[in-house]
Amino acid sequence: MAQHKKEAFGTKEQNLATFAKALSHPARIAILSQLAKRNECICGELVEVLPLAQSTVSQHLKELKIAGLIDGTIDGPRSCYCINWKAFEKFYNDFSSLFTKLKEANARCC
Amino acid sequence: MAQHKKEAFGTKEQNLATFAKALSHPARIAILSQLAKRNECICGELVEVLPLAQSTVSQHLKELKIAGLIDGTIDGPRSCYCINWKAFEKFYNDFSSLFTKLKEANARCC
DNA sequence: TTCATTCATCGTATAAAAACGATTTAAACA
DNA sequence: TGTTTAAATCGTTTTTATACGATGAATGAA
Numbered sequence: 001m002a003q004h005k006k007e008a009f010g011t012k013e014q015n016l017a018t019f020a021k022a023l024s025h026p027a028r029i030a031i032l033s034q035l036a037k038r039n040e041c042i043c044g045e046l047v048e049v050l051p052l053a054q055s056t057v058s059q060h061l062k063e064l065k066i067a068g069l070i071d072g073t074i075d076g077p078r079s080c081y082c083i084n085w086k087a088f089e090k091f092y093n094d095f096s097s098l099f100t101k102l103k104e105a106n107a108r109c110c
Numbered sequence: 111m112a113q114h115k116k117e118a119f120g121t122k123e124q125n126l127a128t129f130a131k132a133l134s135h136p137a138r139i140a141i142l143s144q145l146a147k148r149n150e151c152i153c154g155e156l157v158e159v160l161p162l163a164q165s166t167v168s169q170h171l172k173e174l175k176i177a178g179l180i181d182g183t184i185d186g187p188r189s190c191y192c193i194n195w196k197a198f199e200k201f202y203n204d205f206s207s208l209f210t211k212l213k214e215a216n217a218r219c220c
Numbered sequence: 221t222t223c224a225t226t227c228a229t230c231g232t233a234t235a236a237a238a239a240c241g242a243t244t245t246a247a248a249c250a
Numbered sequence: 251t252g253t254t255t256a257a258a259t260c261g262t263t264t265t266t267a268t269a270c271g272a273t274g275a276a277t278g279a280a
Contacts, residue, residue, distance in 0.1 A: 002239045002264040008161040009136035013143075020133035025268085026119035029126050029208070036212040043227060051118040056269050058228055063267095077226045077277045083212060092209050098139070099202050102146040102193060112234040112269045135238085153257060166239050168258055173237095187247045187256045223280075230273070237266070244259070250252085 016098060019091040022067035027052060027060050035070065035083050043079045126208065129201040132177035137162060137170050145180065145193050153189045 006014060023029060027050060034049060035041045043061065047054045061081060064070045068087040073080050116124060133139060137160060144159060145151045153171065157164045171191060174180045178197040183190050 002237085002262090004238065004265070005161060006136050006238095009140055013136035013139040016139050017134055017136040020130045020139075021135075023130035024127055024134045025131075026116050026123035026127040027268095029123040029130075030119055032212060033123075033208070036214075044225095047227095051115060052268095053270055054227075055229080055271075059268080062228085074227095074276090077224095079227060085213075088209075088212070095205075098143070099198075102142060102198070103195075104146075112232095112267085114235075114268065116268095137238095154255095157257095162238095163240055164257075165241075165259080169238080172258085184247090184257095187254095189257060221280100223278100225278080226276090228273105228275080231271090233269085235266100235268075238264085240262090242260085242262105245257085247255085247257105249254075 012094070015091070016094055018067060019069075019095065022064055022069055025060065027057075028064055031057075031060060031064065032069070032083065035081060041081045042075075043081065046081075122204070125201070126204055128177060129179075129205065132174055132179055135170065137167075138174055141167075141170060141174065142179070142193065145191060151191045152185075153191065156191075 006017070009017075023032075030050060031046055034046055038045065043054075043057065046061075047057050050057055052060075061070070061072065061079075065072055065081075069084055069091075070081050071084050116127070119127075133142075140160060141156055144156055148155065153164075153167065156171075157167050160167055162170075171180070171182065171189075175182055175191075179194055179201075180191050181194050
């Protein structure tokens with residue numbers, strides 16, 4: 001009875017929602033901030049900094065990767081992650097467009 | 111075993127995550143777009159436009175309201191909703207700051 | 221080759237989200 | 251007062267997310 005109906009909406013809305021969902025957990029915001037702060041972005045360093053188990057951090061990294069916001073490369077026994085700037089910028093621009101559209105309409109709201 | 115640990119993160123990260131979560135469903139993006147498009151923002155009009163049951167739309171409206179992104183006023187037997195511009199702008203600015211911060215760090219990523 | 225390190229994945233448990241129908245509430249109107 | 255209309259809430263089901271420990275795979279070092 002609770003089948004999701006996300007497909008019933010437009011592509012633009014779905015893409016924006018996917019982007020927002022990737023950012024919808026403080027752990028993933030923290031991960032992005034850490035990736036931005038460091039030259040090296042090793043999974044283990046994130047585990048040290050975050051109040052979560054290693055497996056949980058790995059799971060969040062996977063979600064960010066699936067969303068396309070980060071890239072991961074294997075570096076020996078370690079994994080190095082970094083922000084996928086191109087994807088992130090695309091999503092950000094789409095979101096900014098929505099924001100601008102909403103803003104313009106603001107004046108005549110009830 | 112799966113108690114949420116969102117409280118273990120910073121306030122800034124939590125607030126951003128809450129904002130993103132409110133936008134993390136295409137129905138809620140569509141609702142915001144509709145609110146921006148119309149002079150009147152009656153719940154029933156949204157139900158007509160969206161591919162969802164009335165109770166489900168009401169639920170999404172409630173979430174947007176709890177997140178602070180919209181305001182609702184009772185208009186006779188109807189409910190009139192509009193975007194809470196101030197809150198929306200605050201969140202948007204916070205998000206833009208994060209984006210800028212990430213962007214500056216981009217050059218020295220692995 | 222063996223062992224330690226690092227991370228991903230699996231299995232599982234709990235919590236939250238999404239969706240709907242049915243019911244309730246509240247206002248407008250006859 | 252009773253009836254209609256509109257929307258919120260309730261109860262329920264299904265799906266997804268969050269979190270962890272345990273296991274597995276792959277690399278690097280002994």
